Amino acid sequence: MESIRHIACLAFADVMSLDVTGPLQVFASANDERARQGLPPSYGIHLLGPEAGPVKTSAGFALMADRAWREVDPASLDTLLVPGGMDMQIQCRDQELLDWLRSTEPQVRRFGSICSGALILAAAGLLDGRQATTHWSDVEALSCHEGIEVTGDRLHTYDPAGQDGDPHIFTSAGVTAGIDLALALVEADLGRPMALAIARRLVLFLRRQGGQTQFSALLTPEPCRTPKLAALLAWIPANLGADLSLEALAAQAKMAPRSLSRAFAQELGVGPGKYVERVRLEAARTLLQDSQASIATVARLTGFGHPENLRRTFHKHLSVGPQEYAQRFGRPTHN
Known part of the structure; x- marks a missing residue:
């Protein structure tokens, strides 16, 4: 029988609630999916606070901590996640917490942060000599720590293979990126089909790999009757910059172009x-x-090539150009 992996997330006053509940729900949903398959749970889920009991979040409501973090044996944990919050300076100056995190790091298999939680890891010296990301508004603050390679355009820095990220200590970008990180952790533990099943169950966008630019692709549709088509639909969002012509897609799916077109029409209606x-x-x-x-970079990353191709597609589907769309719906930039 597989052993339970114990996943813990810290909580502290004015913690960002979604930084905590989003990732933990992914692990809980993995247990739910396994139960539907007649399998035992894979994860034990724990919330650790300054003390056991309610912890007020930045949203005004409280989360219930199971135990105080100082009372936990770090060796009992598989993964520890550190979320962000409203006033990170308080946590970054808490020497008892920082000491506990430093002593915990070598005893857990995986140690990560959500959003501005990276600032706590940085204050503890755990990101020295490593690549790190965080919420876009905290990139400058994280960059003040010497010895950290800050990459503001990453979704997360977790890579189980250790080739484009770190399998042990890692960070994630703003808020919902913690969900993407949790999906990546589940995928490493239980495989991509489980991660896809959780994304569908939670009606999430299954994002591209952590080392790529922070944007979401379309959620993989419900399972197709044609296995080769289902595999292709899971492959497309991670390869938007590649040749996605009919011939190239057919070669990827190992199907004849005519058969692939017929499968798309029958199962997707397009x-x-x-x-x-x-x-x-x-x-x-x-x-x-x-x-x-920039518009040019967006066009390149998403496979449109030239910005004019992107502009025409935006006008065709949204009746607005990409520049105006960004001005209407984009996040405000900071000078």
């Missing part, structure tokens, strides 16, 4: 070309909403 355009448009919209890149 042809391959229109489907790819829709996924690319959604990805471009999210990048522009997050104010993460």
Whole structure:
């Protein structure tokens, strides 16, 4: 029988509630999915506060901490997550907490932060010599710590293979990126089909890999009757910059072009070309909403190539150009 992986998240006064509940819900949903399959749970989920009991969040309501973090044996934990909050300076100056985090780090398999929680890890010296990201508004503050390679355009810095990130100590970008990080952790533990099942169950966008720019692609549709088509739909969002012509898609799916077109029409009600355009448009919209890149960069990353192609697609589907869309719906930038 598989052993339970114990996942813990810190909580403190004015913690960002979604930083805590979003990632933990992913692990809880993994247990739910396994129960539907007649399998035992994979995760034990714990909330650790300054003391056991209610912890007020920045939203005004309280979360209930199971135990005080100082009372927990770090060796009993598989993964520890540190969330962000409203006034991170208080946590960053809490020497008892920082000492506990430093002593905990070598005893847990995975140690990560959500959003501005990266500032706490930085204050504890745990990000020295490492790559890190955080919420876009805290990138400058994180950059004040020497010895940290800050990358503001990453979704998260977790990579189980250790090639484009770190399997042990890692960070994630703003708020909902913690959900993406949790999905990546579950995928490493239980496989991509489980991560996809959780994303569908929670009606989430399954995002691209952590090392790529922070934007969401379309949620993989409900399972298709054609397994090769289902695999292709999961592959497309992570390869938007590649050749996604009918011939290239057919080669990827190992299907004849005519058979692939027929499968798209029968199961999705749309042809391959229109489907790819829709996924690319959604990805471009999210990048522009997050104010993460220029129009030219968005066009390149999402496979439109030239900005004019992006502009025409926006006008076709949204009756507005990408520049105006970014001005209407993008996050305000800071001087």
